[in-house]
Amino acid sequence: MNVHATPEAYVFTPLPVPTLPVRGTDKLFPVHRIYCVGRNFADHAIEMGHDPNREPPFFFQKNPDTLVLSGRDFPYPSASSDVHHEIELVVALSKGGTDIPLDQAMTHVFGYAVGLDMTRRDLQGEAKKMGRPWETGKAFEASAPCTELVPASEVSDVTAGTIQLTVNGEIRQSGDLNQMIWKIPEMISYLSGLFELKAGDLIFAGTPAGVGAVERGDELVGTVAGVGELRTRVA
Secondary structure, three states: OOOOOOHHHOOOOOOOOOEEEEOOOOOEEEOOOEEEEOOOEHHHHHHOOOOOOOOOOOEEEEOHHHEEEOOOOEOOOOOOOOEEEOEEEEEEEOOOEOOOOHHHHHHHEEEEEEEEOOEEHHHHHHHHHOOOOOHHHHOOOOOEEEOOEEEHHHOOOOOOOEEEEEEOOEEEEEEEHHHEOOOHHHHHHHHOOOOOEOOOOEEEOOOOOOOEEOOOOOEEEEEEOOOEEEEEEEO
């Protein structure tokens, strides 16, 4: 890849780099990849029919251009009639590497956000039954609503605190960050043994129990204590 290519070198104009705003600044955070941790809350693992005590962490990806900023609508996707919400803490990395030691993992964190891992559950379920990848259920357009990033220096604690989602004012998901099976340093360290992490990577850190279907017109409000609030409407 020629990183110094001029605009004239491309066969068409490249799409813009996906970005997230950073609270309190006019800077933008360029997003490289989005990694999602599966079944990282014990109650959600049980809810989905799995034993949280027997599984190592596993990951799937969403594309960076699936991000949609908090405050904008989430368009109900095509090819599905069972779309679910999953509220998550998002961890943003400012530097990467491979085989990152556990005691150094937090030095790679730039900041945090509140995100939603929107899921075409019917398509994901079909893929699971057939032993196929989850991309059609997870990596569709606008499937990653997300707030602005809050620098790590402005977040006092991400080891504990309420994580919650309401739909039309009714609490659907509620848990505590201290219920995460794999903590943030463990996620970063383990993931760096599978991929070369890069500055700009996001990690969606898992969801508590209570995932469920959304309908057009629903108003979703997600919060993570000390990080922020995400709002989106299903359109």
